[in-house]
Amino acid sequence: MISLAELQRHIDSGELSPDAAIARSCDAIDAQDKTIGAFVCRSEKPRAAGTGPLRGVAVGIKDIIDTSEFPTEMGSTIYRGWQPRADASVVMMLKQAGATIIGKTTTTAFAATDPTATLNPRNHDHTPGGSSSGSAAAVAAGMIPLALGTQTGGSVIRPASFCGVAAIKPSFHLLPKVGVKCFSWTLDTVGLFAAGVEDLAHGLAAMANRPELLGDATNSTPRIGLVTQEFACAPEAASEEALRVAGVAAERAGASVRAIALPEIAAEAWRIHTTIQQFEAHQAFAWEYRANYDAMPPLLRGRLDESEHFTPADYEEARAIAVRARAALAETFEEVDVFLTFSAPGAAPKGIDWTGDPRFNRLWTLMGVPCVNIPAIIADGGLPVGVQVIARFGDDAGALKAARFVEKALKRT
Numbered sequence: 574m575i576s577l578a579e580l581q582r583h584i585d586s587g588e589l590s591p592d593a594a595i596a597r598s599c600d601a602i603d604a605q606d607k608t609i610g611a612f613v614c615r616s617e618k619p620r621a622a623g624t625g626p627l628r629g630v631a632v633g634i635k636d637i638i639d640t641s642e643f644p645t646e647m648g649s650t651i652y653r654g655w656q657p658r659a660d661a662s663v664v665m666m667l668k669q670a671g672a673t674i675i676g677k678t679t680t681t682a683f684a685a686t687d688p689t690a691t692l693n694p695r696n697h698d699h700t701p702g703g704s705s706s707g708s709a710a711a712v713a714a715g716m717i718p719l720a721l722g723t724q725t726g727g728s729v730i731r732p733a734s735f736c737g738v739a740a741i742k743p744s745f746h747l748l749p750k751v752g753v754k755c756f757s758w759t760l761d762t763v764g765l766f767a768a769g770v771e772d773l774a775h776g777l778a779a780m781a782n783r784p785e786l787l788g789d790a791t792n793s794t795p796r797i798g799l800v801t802q803e804f805a806c807a808p809e810a811a812s813e814e815a816l817r818v819a820g821v822a823a824e825r826a827g828a829s830v831r832a833i834a835l836p837e838i839a840a841e842a843w844r845i846h847t848t849i850q851q852f853e854a855h856q857a858f859a860w861e862y863r864a865n866y867d868a869m870p871p872l873l874r875g876r877l878d879e880s881e882h883f884t885p886a887d888y889e890e891a892r893a894i895a896v897r898a899r900a901a902l903a904e905t906f907e908e909v910d911v912f913l914t915f916s917a918p919g920a921a922p923k924g925i926d927w928t929g930d931p932r933f934n935r936l937w938t939l940m941g942v943p944c945v946n947i948p949a950i951i952a953d954g955g956l957p958v959g960v961q962v963i964a965r966f967g968d969d970a971g972a973l974k975a976a977r978f979v980e981k982a983l984k985r986t
Contacts, residue, residue: 574712574713574715574718574738574768575597575598575601575712575715575716575717575718575768576718576767576768576769576771576772577630577718577719577767577768577772577775577776578769578771578772578774578775580594580629580630580718581626581627581629581630581775584628584629589629590621590629591621591622591623591628591629591671592620592621592629593629594621594629594630594631595619595620595621595629595631595673595675598631598675598716598717598718599619599631599675601714601715601716601717602615602675602676602711602716602717605694605714605715605716606711606714606716608692608697609691609692609694609710609711609714609716610679610689610690610691610692610707610710611633611678611679611691611701611706611707611708611710611711611714611716612633612676612677612678612679612707612711613636613644613646613676613677613678613679613707614643614644614676614677615675615676615677616642616643616673616674616675616676619631619673619674619675620673621671621673622668622671622672622673623671624671625669625670625671625672625779626670626671626775626779627667627670627671627672627719627776627779627780628671628672629671629673630671630672630673630718630719630776631672631673631675631717631718631719632667632672632673632674632675632717632718632719632720632721633675633676633677633678633707633708633711633712633716633717633719633720633721634664634674634676634677634678634708634720634721635677635678635680635684635704635705635707635708635720635721635722635723636648636677636678636679636680636707637680637683637684637723637753637754638661638663638664638721638723638752638753638754638763639657639659639660639661639664639752639753640657640660640661640664640674640677641657641658641659641660642674643674643676643677644656644677645657645677645754646677647680647682647683647684647754648679648680648681648682648683648684648687648689648870649682649683649861649868649869649870650868651861651865651868651869657752659752660752661750661751661752661753662748662749662750662751662752663721663748663749663750663752663753663763663780664721664752666748666780666781666782667721667780669780670779670780670782671779672719672779672780675717677707678705678706678707678708678710678711678720678722679691679706679707679710680703680704680705680706680707681703681704681706681928682870682872682873683754683756683858683861683870683873684703684704684705684723684725684728684754684756685704685756685870685872685873685876686703686704686872686873686876686928687870687871687872687873688700688703688706688925688926688927688928689703689706689707689925690925691706691707691710691925692710692925693710693713693735693736693921693956694710694713694714694736695713695735695736695737695921695955695956695957696921696954696955696956698923698924698954699735699920699921699922699923699924699925699954699956700735700921700922700923700924700925700927700928700929701713701732701735701736701921701928702728702731702732702733702734702735702736702917702921702928702929703728703731703732703928703929704722704723704725704728704732704928705720705722705723705724705728705729705732705764705766706732706928707720708720708721708722708732708766709722709732709733709735709736709738709740709766710732710736711766712736712738712766712767712768713736713737713738718767718768718772719765719766719767719772719776720765720766720767721763721764721765721766722740722763722764722765722766723753723761723762723763723764724742724760724761724762724764724934724938725756725757725760725761725762725850725938726760726846726850726931726934726935726938727917727929727930727931727932727933727934727935727938728931729741729742729762729764729765729766729944729946730742730764730916730917730934730937730944730946730959730961731916731917731928731929731930731931731934732928732929733766733916733946733959734916734917734946734948734957734958734959734961735917735920735921735929735956735957736921736957737948737951737957737959738766738767738768738946738948739766739767739768739769739770739772739773739945739946739947739948739976739980740764740765740766740767740773740945740946741764741765741773741777741943741944741945741946741969741972741973742762742764742937742938742943742944742945743762743763743764743765743777743943743969744941744942744943744966744967744968744969745762745941745966746941747781747943747969748762748763748764748780748781749763750762750763755853755857756850756853756854756857756858757849757850757853757854757857758853758857759849759850759853759892759895759939760846760849760850760853760938760939762938762941765777769980770945770947770973770976770977770980771977773945773973774786774787774788774973774977775787777969777973785970786969786970786973788970788973788974788977793974794826794827794828794829794978795823795828795829795909795910795911795974795975795978796828796829796908796909796910796911797820797823797828797829797830797831797909797910797911797912797913797975797979798831798832798833798905798908798909798911798912798913799816799820799830799831799832799833799912799913799914800832800833800835800912800913800914800963801816801832801914801915802835802839802843802914802915802933802936804839804840804843804844805843805932805933805935805936806932808915808918808919808933809918809919809920810919811919811920811950811952811953811956811958812915812916812917812918812919812933812958814950814952814958815915815916815949815950815958815959815960816913816914816915816949816960818949818950818983818986819913819947819949819960819979819982819983820913821986822979822982822983822985822986823913823978823979823982825982825985825986826978826981826982826985828978828979828982829909830913831909833905833908833909833912835902835905836898836901836902836904836905838894838897838898838901839898839901839902839936841894841898842894842895842898842936842939842940843935843936843939845890845891845894845895845939846935846936846938846939847880847935848883848887848888848891849888849891849892849895849939851876851877851880851883852880852883852885852887852888852891853888854876854877854880855877855880855881855883858873858877862874862877895939895940898939898940899940899941899966902940902942902965903965903966906964906965910964910971910975911962911963911964911971911972911975912962912963912964913960913961913962913963913979914933914960914961914963915933915960915961916933916934916946916958916959916960916961917929917930917933917934917958917959918930918932918933919952919958920952920953920954920956920957920958921956937961937963940966941966942963942964942965942966943963943964943966943967943968943969943972943973944961944962944963944972945961945962945963945972945973945975945976946959946960946961947959947960947961947962947976947979947980947983948983949983960979962975962976962979
């Protein structure tokens with residue numbers, strides 16, 4: 574994989590020109606993408622910017638995010654050839670930081686459950702996960718150092734775990750969603766994929782103009798609470814092992830690690846995530862579902878068919894539960910600095926007809942808290958399995974710092 578932070582250091586020192594860095598990504602895409610299928614389209618002659626902290630950094634953009642230079646087709650025939658006139662806000666933020674938008678990465682249709690043909694670079698017989706399939710796969714295959722994805726259920730953290738890359742789902746609204754196809758305005762969150770946690774910090778700090786995300790030089794040890802989310806059903810053995818290994822490694826490195834129970838209302842919040850998501854999806858996809866029903870992706874269309882029974886009263890009750898759960902969760906963070914928990918139920922499922930289960934991600938998306946995936950172990954078949962570090966709402970710097978601590982501890986094992 575390409576380390577964004579290391580690439581920046583080579584460019585800043587003059588060892589590598591920005592254009593040469595972009596050319597390396599182009600060569601990697603030429604060599605790998607015919608097999609992996611991570612890109613929907615790409616620039617034929619990309620040029621590096623002359624200034625900015627992300628000059629020389631090639632970035633892939635999930636194809637539900639508007640780009641003025643590329644079509645935004647959202648994995649659906651309904652939008653085939655659709656060309657936005659403007660860039661989404663997050664794309665402009667990247668360009669203002671000097672990044673080069675190299676192409677659009679594959680997405681499950683409308684970022685739902687109808688899968689792409691993208692392969693997992695770690696094992697081609699397995700899914701890369703979804704819905705940010707192409708972004709995770711492109712970074713994992715070493716094609717690009719940075720990619721954008723989105724998460725409504727588990728679509729950043731889960732594919733990162735399956736593909737063995739670092740990823741952050743930031744605090745809700747840290748990154749704007751203007752120009753991003755809406756699925757659920759309460760849940761949709763733009764996130765980043767990169768080779769390691771330091772790379773995430775450099776990418777997010779540069780595009781959001783938040784240098785505090787880079788952290789400081791202090792080597793403080795975090796107070797870590799192990800969370801298992803029993804209400805989400807048991808994980809597979811691989812994820813249990815990943816969490817055990819990460820917890821032991823962090824404790825050996827000096828962190829305080831102990832099991833912690835979530836407030837009881839967390840289980841209710843986990844349950845009503847679907848109510849909020851599907852009620853809002855019916856409004857977000859009103860035109861597609863009503864005017865283009867037969868052209869809708871079949872799995873998403875089926876989910877919408879099955880969720881027509883949700884009423885405004887159901888929705889308001891679910892929103893009230895979410896508010897109470899966020900308050901209760903904030904109190905739990907008085908006991909620890911971060912949670913450490915499963916990123917996915919296990920390793921990537923075999924085949925590409927299913928992108929995996931988001932059940933260990935749904936609560937955290939609804940709570941709006943920052944989540945960082947860290948690769949933890951390699952399971953059978955050479956498949957990575959990650960764990961996620963979760964901090965209180967707004968403490969994205971703390972989440973990145975603790976994730977970097979765990980990442981370093983795991984590398985010592």
